[in-house]
Amino acid sequence: MDSAVLALVFRAGPVFCALALDEVVETMRPLATRPLAGTPPYVLGLTIMRGAPAPVIDMTRLLTGIDGMVERYVAVEAGRGLIACATGPVLGVQDVRVAPPDGPAALFTGVSTSLIAAVGTIGAEPLLLLRSIRAVPDEVWEAAGQAPEDPP
Template sequence: MAITAVTEAPPGLSLVFGVGDLLCALALRDVVETIRPLPVQPLAGTSDFLLGVSVIRGVAVPVIDTARLLGARVERPCRFVTTRTEAYATGPVIGVLPVEPDPTRPPPPALAAAANRLVVAVGVLDSRPLLFLKTGQVRDGA
């Protein structure tokens, strides 16, 4: 399944995907596409959540191990969710759903510093934790 970037995505729609036992969501307007994982070239001296770089559509893109960053069970990624600034190695894509962050439910303070910059809000979907992510916030050394 590939999702092509939507320049004017309807508000309130998110791409929901699995990361270990967690569910994560990215605003559909931030998603370029989902693809099967591509080869990743590791980079020495980077954070453990940065898998390295992958060439996606002719561009070197940093690939983030979303499970490791969020402290979820580490699993072999089955999808890359690409944005304009990075790709997230994830579990299965659940689909495009009408869910959006509740600004009154910020991330718990116990989240790691890097994850706290990535997670904008928390919720629940089908009795599973749902973390709403924002793009362009994870930097090496975070």
């Protein structure tokens, strides 16, 4: 049975994606970003958001492995601080119909397993409903000046 989620929909290269609206802090034009050596290829570097350093994640590279055009930053809370998700165009807030997690989302492996909550559609195109973005390695948080998370 499909369900609906109120979500912010955006493009990540050739892929439509969505984040549950309650995970989104704000959207903005891309900010000045400084590269950070020794990070995974999907980490574009650091920017300053709301007065604090924040890692910038290239959502196209993270999800598809290819370079994409960055048009917007979507700020999300990631436990240790804000993360800027570098995306293509933001298409707005929509009710997104998604299949249960044991449906098509179960086909994804690797990093996608921890990121993809469900698969839905937007028109005739597939859409990935993403989980909270927590794909930032500890080294990046440490470079951004954030202390490690306390164990649960």
